[in-house]
Amino acid sequence: MTTREKILASIQANQPSILPLPEQFTFTTTYPDLTKQFSDSLTFVGGMPVVVPDYKAIETHLKEYYPNFTNIATTCPELAHMADVSLDITDPHDLAGVNLAIIEGPIAVAENAAIWVDEKQLPHRVLPMITQYLAIIIRQSTIVANMHDAYKKIKVDTTGFGTFISGPSKTADIEQSLVIGAHGARSLIVYMLP
Amino acid sequence: MNQPTLDHAHAAIEFNKNEPRVNWHDETLWFVRTKRDRAVAQIPEWEQLREAASQIKNHVLSNMHDLLVQFEENAKRNGITVHWAADGAEHNAIIHGLIQKAGATRMVKSKSMLTEECHLNDYLTKHGIEVIDSDLGERIVQMRKEPPSHIVMPAIHLTKADVGDTFHEHLGTEKGATDPQYLTEAARQHLRDTFLTRKVALTGVNFAIAETGGFVVCTNEGNADMGAHLADVHIAAMGFEKIIPRAEHLGVFLRLLARSATGQPITTFSSHFHKPRPGQEMHIVIVDNGRSRQLGRPDFRNSLKCIRCAACMNTCPVYRRSGGHSYHSAVAGPIGSILAPNLDMKQNADLPFASTLCGSCSNVCPVKIDIHDQLYKWRQVLMQEGYGPAAKTVSMKAMATVLESPRLYRMAGKVGRGVLRFAPVTVENRFNPWYNQREMPEPPAESFRDWYINNKKA
Numbered sequence: 018m019t020t021r022e023k024i025l026a027s028i029q030a031n032q033p034s035i036l037p038l039p040e041q042f043t044f045t046t047t048y049p050d051l052t053k054q055f056s057d058s059l060t061f062v063g064g065m066p067v068v069v070p071d072y073k074a075i076e077t078h079l080k081e082y083y084p085n086f087t088n089i090a091t092t093c094p095e096l097a098h099m100a101d102v103s104l105d106i107t108d109p110h111d112l113a114g115v116n117l118a119i120i121e122g123p124i125a126v127a128e129n130a131a132i133w134v135d136e137k138q139l140p141h142r143v144l145p146m147i148t149q150y151l152a153i154i155i156r157q158s159t160i161v162a163n164m165h166d167a168y169k170k171i172k173v174d175t176t177g178f179g180t181f182i183s184g185p186s187k188t189a190d191i192e193q194s195l196v197i198g199a200h201g202a203r204s205l206i207v208y209m210l211p
Numbered sequence: 212m213n214q215p216t217l218d219h220a221h222a223a224i225e226f227n228k229n230e231p232r233v234n235w236h237d238e239t240l241w242f243v244r245t246k247r248d249r250a251v252a253q254i255p256e257w258e259q260l261r262e263a264a265s266q267i268k269n270h271v272l273s274n275m276h277d278l279l280v281q282f283e284e285n286a287k288r289n290g291i292t293v294h295w296a297a298d299g300a301e302h303n304a305i306i307h308g309l310i311q312k313a314g315a316t317r318m319v320k321s322k323s324m325l326t327e328e329c330h331l332n333d334y335l336t337k338h339g340i341e342v343i344d345s346d347l348g349e350r351i352v353q354m355r356k357e358p359p360s361h362i363v364m365p366a367i368h369l370t371k372a373d374v375g376d377t378f379h380e381h382l383g384t385e386k387g388a389t390d391p392q393y394l395t396e397a398a399r400q401h402l403r404d405t406f407l408t409r410k411v412a413l414t415g416v417n418f419a420i421a422e423t424g425g426f427v428v429c430t431n432e433g434n435a436d437m438g439a440h441l442a443d444v445h446i447a448a449m450g451f452e453k454i455i456p457r458a459e460h461l462g463v464f465l466r467l468l469a470r471s472a473t474g475q476p477i478t479t480f481s482s483h484f485h486k487p488r489p490g491q492e493m494h495i496v497i498v499d500n501g502r503s504r505q506l507g508r509p510d511f512r513n514s515l516k517c518i519r520c521a522a523c524m525n526t527c528p529v530y531r532r533s534g535g536h537s538y539h540s541a542v543a544g545p546i547g548s549i550l551a552p553n554l555d556m557k558q559n560a561d562l563p564f565a566s567t568l569c570g571s572c573s574n575v576c577p578v579k580i581d582i583h584d585q586l587y588k589w590r591q592v593l594m595q596e597g598y599g600p601a602a603k604t605v606s607m608k609a610m611a612t613v614l615e616s617p618r619l620y621r622m623a624g625k626v627g628r629g630v631l632r633f634a635p636v637t638v639e640n641r642f643n644p645w646y647n648q649r650e651m652p653e654p655p656a657e658s659f660r661d662w663y664i665n666n667k668k669a
């Protein structure tokens with residue numbers, strides 16, 4: 018008997034008789050204003066929400082907020098002219114010098130400010146973590162109320178990797194003091210287009 | 212690792228010697244508990260969410276075999292190599308083998324309580340493999356050669372001055388520096404270098420999805436992602452109970468997990484791994500290590516529903532005042548005290564007694580584990596099996612004799628009241644564990660029986 022067979026046999030012998038899956042496991046949340054709720058949640062988790070009319074406004078805001086920044090990478094065609102780092106590489110280690118990454122998020126959750134991104138948005142999985150600063154662009158029309166709604170809209174295995182990002186990387190491991198910027202991005206700005 | 216060898220009560224006495232620090236530890240954890248309460252109050256359907264989570268997990272326990280087979284099949288189809296380990300030794304050997312196959316001598320690791328349970332770091336270090344823990348709290352305790360004292364906040368027992376001293380010694384930060392921002396930055400630089408140079412990365416698994424053959428890892432720091440996405444080989448270590456049936460069930464668990472743990476609405480990164488990236492190898496090691504035995508114990512199988520949020524520890528009046536290390540087990544606190552006797556009944560016989568049975572743990576548990584009931588049941592099993600703490604066995608026998616005889620009982624009461632009044636030192640001494648950290652009560656002037664007889668007469 019292999020270890021696999023032994024473990025599975027022992028599980029089969031020891032598991033109780035079958036209990037059904039619950040029918041009621043999704044819940045409806047209603048917020049009067051999804052954009053406002055998303056913004057409030059994002060602020061709470063240390064991110065910065067910015068409502069913008071168009072890509073031009075994103076560019077203006079970024080240039081004001083991060084003046085003189087170089088080593089910018091983006092997957093967003095409308096902002097491609099801002100980038101001076103190419104994502105057309107094969108080794109993710111080459112991204113170690115990226116200062117600012119600007120990516121797009123297809124779905125955002127109002128309840129907890131989580132934004133789903135998968136390999137359709139990420140030519141390199143490590144990009145949103147290895148960059149020093151991160152900006153994500155979402156559309157207000159794609160904000161859903163809660164996680165149940167989000168999972169109804171995404172298929173987690175469409176690509177090989179996907180993640181919900183909620184705010185900048187952070188830690189409270191030193192005496193429970195919140196420090197923004199642990200190993201991942203030191204800040205997160207979320208631009209909300211109409 | 213300096214695993215304490217004392218039993219819980221004695222280790223707690225050690226911890227209690229520094230009273231201001233105990234108070235600080237207690238308050239820090241209570242602060243986390245209140246953050247949890249505030250987060251929970253935002254969700255009107257919280258109780259229904261707990262019920263849903265509990266029922267999903269009940270189904271999982273009852274269908275474990277088929278779900279694991281389904282997961283394996285789908286994971287393989289995704290290009291993930293699946294390994295099975297019966298115990299800690301097999302788990303360690305499989306991981307060592309994978310590191311050797313990759314031609315590596317160094318590995319970066321993100322938080323996994325399972326690898327703590329299996330003593331992986333010790334094993335690999337003995338075999339010449341350098342392991343660096345990348346979660347900040349874990350890195351701190353690793354430098355200090357201590358085990359984590361909490362499953363979510365591994366360095367919760369340390370002050371910023373302790374961390375400052377540790378980093379001064381190991382990372383060359385300024386002597387006496389205590390600013391968390393400055394110290395975190397030093398760790399960030401040190402670990403960034405580690406992430407960029409390791410060919411093998413190990414992560415834990417928060418949830419494994421049977422339907423899709425993928426798994427989810429939750430962190431706030433992004434360390435699991437930094438390690439896994441930069442390494443040539445990603446190894447994920449998972450206890451088999453981490454399985455859930457479908458991806459949509461994550462909606463329930465991700466809403467519960469971070470709120471219960473730290474009061475956050477969700478962790479910063481909830482990463483779903485399904486396939487290795489091109490050119491990468493992805494392995495998953497499914498571990499039993501006593502879990503199937505626990506599954507066969509009707510009284511204790513519910514402990515396998517645990518999603519490791521640590522809410523039960525943060526709320527526990529005993530944990531908060533005795534510190535994680537006093538539990539001498541990878542998972543401390545109430546849930547750890549249920550899991551540990553399954554791993555080694557003799558070694559961990561003291562732990563189910565480290566509880567007031569107040570029930571606070573069961574009240575906060577997001578998957579509705581009957582924690583305090585299980586602790587109570589373990590006590591009975593342990594006493595029956597002859598593993599009860601020695602002092603308790605002796606005093607219980609004495610008590611049984613006294614309780615069996617009304618005359619002895621009355622005499623004991625009289626003696627007890629006299630002793631407390633005229634010779635308190637016989638009670639208030641270090642041989643009486645009940646007196647430690649407690650004021651003894653004022654003895655009543657007369658027994659209830661005397662009072663009753665006198666008043667009935669009147």
Ligand code: SF4
Nearest residue numbers: 517518520521523576
């Ligand atoms: S037993 Fe419940 S409260 Fe304790 S860590 Fe597990 S899930 Fe959390």
